[in-house]
Amino acid sequence: MPELPEVETTLRGISAHVLNTPITRITIRNPKLRWPVPDELASLLQQQITKITRRAKYLLLSTDKGTIIIHLGMSGSLRIVDSGTTYDKHDHVEFCFANGNALRLKDPRRFGAVLWTNESIDEHPLLSHLGPEPLSDEFNSELLFALSRNKTVAIKQFIMNSKIVVGIGNIYANEALFASGINPKRAVGKISKKRYEQLCIEIKRILEKAISQGGTTLKDFVGGTGKPGYFKQELLVYGRKGLPCMQCKSPLKEIRQGNRSTVYCTHCQT
DNA sequence: AAAGACACCTGTCCGC
DNA sequence: TGCGGACAGGTGTCTT
Known part of the structure; x- marks a missing residue:
């Protein structure tokens, strides 16, 4: 599914619902995505997502204790639901927030990824060698x-x-x-x-x-x-x-x- | 160094 | 209607 316009649309669609509200629970229902979903995500409990940006097709959710990197692969989607909503078979990762919302990654093919990094995001191996954004002036x-x-x-x-x-x-x-x-x-x-x-x-x-x-x-x-x-x-x-x-x-x-x-x-x- | 094949996985669609 | 096989919006990694 996701080409860049859908990733960008996802960013815009989820932002208001998950920004600046503490993460109260992180559920990894299936860690077997493209790379194992790291347990270190737990260090983000009680942190707030302060901003969401996009680099290529990666979504970057910033907190004071590091950045969540999400890629939707071929079949992934992110959705906001009420905390407690019944899971779908392919809902693999969920972040619940103090405001009652839950952010869920659904990804039937599991080519997507949820990662975490503590370091400068431009130095992450997945992002450090990327060319310019197509909508930037640098791409010409x-x-x-x-x-x-x-x-x-x-x-x-x-x-x-x-x-x-x-x-x-x-x-x-x-x-x-x-x-x-x-x-x-x-x-x-x-x-x-x-x-x-x-x-x-x-x-x-x-x-x-x-x-x-x-x-x-x-x-x-x-x-x-x-x-x-x-x-x-x-x-x-x-x-x-x-x-x-x-x-x-x-x-x-x-x-x-x-x-x-x-x-x-x-x-x-x- | 660069090009190509392959890997990951499930769902869907097509032809027989 | 059922079944096998091809194919799908991505991309990192391994092999030529």
């Missing part, structure tokens, strides 16, 4: 152009590489390349500055649009039944293999790159 065509000279890697894998830029998952890589008219297989060293300018514009535009739409379903993060918003109706290539291109009507092609599906238009993307 000059950067992509400079990093791509004399390289042969395919553009799709390049923009999905978190050392180059973070937060661009499979859906938005496909969509941004279609919007930019760039063939996903094109070698990065053979892409002009001009085309990188367009690509950066489209990446930012699409991510921002998705975030703004996610924002319309914030209420769904509270309570038991809602699902995070999705934007299937906005997607022009992802999941549309064989269907007509929205621009030229020729059937979209699917290939695999780095074990991920790529859908594109052989006419419009060159």
Whole structure:
């Protein structure tokens, strides 16, 4: 589920419900996530979450005694429920708060993670080698152009590489390349500055649009039944293999790159 | 050094 | 309707 817009939407949806209220209980129902959920989380009892930020797709919940790092993996979601609400089969970790709210991580595939660190967050091994945020000014065509000279890697894998830029998952890589008219297989060293300018514009535009739409379903993060918003109706290539291109009507092609599906238009993307 | 394969896990969908 | 197999929004790590 979670691409960057959903992680950002999650951050916005949960913040008000868990900030500045003491953590009264931490329940680890299943510690077997991507990495074992550390027992040291217990040191956060009675601490308050003072701020929540996001770096790439990691959510960072700050307290005076360290930071909780949460990643949603492929199938994870965070939800606010009343403390005491019946658990779902896949609710693995729960933080209860003095205000009566509980923050629950549900993750059927368990590719997600809940970690804790005491140290400077930028020095954490998972975060220290990450490229810039896609919505920051630091992510721009000059950067992509400079990093791509004399390289042969395919553009799709390049923009999905978190050392180059973070937060661009499979859906938005496909969509941004279609919007930019760039063939996903094109070698990065053979892409002009001009085309990188367009690509950066489209990446930012699409991510921002998705975030703004996610924002319309914030209420769904509270309570038991809602699902995070999705934007299937906005997607022009992802999941549309064989269907007509929205621009030229020729059937979209699917290939695999780095074990991920790529859908594109052989006419419009060159 | 860089590219590719693989690992982690459950749920869902498709074809027979 | 049932069943096996492919595949899924991520990403760190191991192998070429």
